[in-house]
Amino acid sequence: MRKVVIGSRESKLAVVQSEMVRTYIQEHAPSTQVEILTMKTTGDKILDKTLDKIGGKGLFVKELDKALLEKRSDISVHSLKDMPMEVPGELPLVAFSKREDPRDVLVLPLGKTELDLTKPIGCSSQRRILQLKELYPDAVCKSVRGNVQTRLAKLDSGEYSALILAAAGLKRLGLENRISRYFEPEEMIPAAGQGILAVQGRAGEDVSYLDGFQDENGFYAATGERAFVKYLDGGCSSPIGAHGIIEGDTMTLLGLYYDEKTGNYKKGSITGKKQDAGKIGITLAKQLQELCRKDG
Secondary structure, eight states, X not given: OEEEEEEEXXXXXXXXXXXXXXXXXXXXXXXXXXXXXXXXXHHHHOOSSOHHHHTGGGGGTHHHHHHHHTTSOSEEEEEGGGSOSOOOTTSOEEEEOOOOOXXXXXXXXXXXXXXXXXXXXXXXXXXXXXXXHHHOTTOOEEOOOSOXXXXXXXXXXXXXXXXXXXXXXXXXXXXXXXXEEEEOTXXXXXXXXXXXXXXXXXXXXXXXXXXXXXXXXXHHHHHXXXXXXXXXXXXXXXXXXXXXXXXXXXXXXXXXXXXXXXXXXXXXXXXXXXXXXXXXXXXXXXXXXXXXXXXX
C-alpha cells in the first residue's frame, strides 16, 4: 500500500483544507494510505506584527517546504492566496482545486446587525484597507492577526466593530452564518488565488493519486491572477488584487494596482481567451502600471 503524507499548517482551517485533499485521494486512489503532518510555521508564531514587517507570505510556507525537501512529507496543501509568487523549481505546484467563494466579507460581532464606526475594523491586508476606504470612508482599520477562531474571539470580545475575512475560509469551517455582508469582486477585488487550494509536490515525483483533482478553471484563473501580481512584484506589503472570472473559454481579469511611489492606485479589467491567462495577467498589469504613472 502506498503511503502519502500531506504537510499542513496546524490551524483548524489548514487541517480542514488538507482533509479535503486527503478525502479526494482516499476516494480516487483507495489503495493509498494518507496521513496529515501538521506544523506551526513562522507566520503562525509571530502574531504581533503585520506580514509586510516580518518577511511576507514566505513565512507560511518555509517549514512546509523544508518538510517536502527532507521527505518528511510528500505534498503540501496551501491556500493559494498565501503562496509566494516565486515557487522553487524543485517544489512545483502540481494541482489547483475548484474555487470556493472568492469574495471578501464583513463579519460583525455576535448579536450585532449594524457596523459601529466608533470602533476599528479588524483588517491587516493593505489591499482590503485601500478598497474599504471607498466603501466606508469614515472607517478606521486596525491590524488583526491569528487564525480565524482567534480573530472572531477578538471581535466578539468588543475589540473591533467588524472583521474583513475571506468567505472561502469561513465556509470551509462551517462558519458561513457569521457573514454579515459579501463584497462583490468589483467592489473589493480579492487577493490572487483567493478561494483556490494549491497542492505542492517534489519535482519528478509521481502524483497520479491526484489525477482529476485539478480544476481547469481554477488553474486558468490562478495562472492569470498570479501573472498579474508577479509582473507587478506584489508580495504581502503591496496592495495588489487580481480576480479572474471564467465563462466558457473566456476569462475577464479584474486587477488592482497601487503605485507606492505616487500613492495612486487603479482598478481595471481585461477580457481574453482563458488559455492565454498568463498573457492576460501581464497585459492588464502593464496597462494599470502605465495609468498610474501618467497620473503621477
